[in-house]
Amino acid sequence: MRVAIVIPCYNDQRFLPEALATIDGEEPTEVVVVDDGSDDPATLRLLDSLEQAGIRVLHQHNAGPAAARMAGVAVSQAPYVLPLDADDLLGPGSVRALADALDAHPEAGVAWGDLELFRPSGARLFDRGPDSLDPWLITFVNDLPLSALFRREVLLQAGGYQLRDGYEDWDLWMALAERGVRGVRVPRLVERHREHGARRWSQDFSRHERALAVLRERHEDLFAARGANRRRSAAPWRQRLLLPTIEAAAFLSVRNKYRLAHLVSHPLRFFRLQLQRRSEARSTARPHTRRNEP
Known part of the structure; x- marks a missing residue:
């Protein structure tokens, strides 16, 4: 097998089966699910059933997604590694496409594709992946997806995922950029990223x-x-001109710097996402009335 897919799981019984279902059989894969100290009975029952079905499940005390991913990497054998969050999905045929790209580009240490954001309301936003790992741009914004395919030795040499308190994927991309690692973009949908309340970490601006x-x-x-x-x-040019200006603006709050950086980097996605969130907020706030029965 060329590819190991590593999935951290913490009380993700609602989402994990759907994530696993998107790992199609087109490319044989080594799947490792890492239980990061789940205490939800339904999740524990699901993990037991996965083990009985032959899927490798590791159990550890809760240590966060970074440690869980690296625990899965440590026991996997395949030369290529793809991290997948338990509440995200893979695009059809994406694993084989990424592996073929690394086979065809021995100079590349990592391959990624395009991203789709989807929300509980059904709203979706497509996000084209960047063409390269840019050492300058990565110090301002992280446009690269979590579910990329890494050569095992490249991932380990860069230190893997290390941060417990968030942005462990951004930290890894910076480590790869420091080492001059080259990447290749595959022009197809690879990751479908689920946006929901539990994943609004980036809106906690003090942590940011x-x-x-x-x-x-x-x-x-x-x-x-x-x-x-x-x-x-x-x-x-708009990023090269405006991102340093935004960062240096002492009068801007952290929240506004974050929003402006994303506006500059993805203007269409930014406005569409704001419209969708406002629409969802109005729908939630609107009182429900019953029609008069005839």
């Missing part, structure tokens, strides 16, 4: 600010090289 400080400390050399990397960056 603390996490950014950690990233700056851990990747000091990458941030120090911004000037040189900006001259080589393939990022669109």
Whole structure:
């Protein structure tokens, strides 16, 4: 098998079966589900049934998704590794397409594709994956998806997923950029990312600010090289012009810096997402009235 798919699970009984169902049989895969200290009886029953069906399930005390992913990587054998969150989905044929891309590009250490955001309301937003891992741009925004396919040795040499308190995927992309790792984009839908209340971490702006400080400390050399990397960056002009300005604006709150950076990076997605959220908020707030019966 070329590919190991590692899925952290913490009380994800509602979503995990759907995630597993999107791993199609087109590409034989090694699947490892890592139980990150679940205490929900329904989830524990599901994990038992998966083990009985032959899926490898690891159990550990709750240590967060980063540690769970790396525990799964440690026991897997395949040369390529793809992390998948238990509440996300894979696009049809995406695993084989990513593996074929790495086979065809030995100079690349990682392959990714396009992303679709979907919400409980049924609203969907398509997000085209970036063409490259840009060492300058990655210090401002993380446009790269979680579910990318890594060469095992590249993932381990970069240190894998390390941060417990969030942005562990952004931290990994920075580590890869520091090492000059090249990537390849596959032009097809790979990850369907579920947006729901439990995943609104990025809206906790005090945690966001603390996490950014950690990233700056851990990747000091990458941030120090911004000037040189900006001259080589393939990022669109609006990002190269506006992202440094937004970051340096002392009068802006962390929340507004976050929103403006995403507006500059993905203007169409930003406005569509805001409209969808407002529409959902109005639908939730609207009182339900019954029609008069004839």
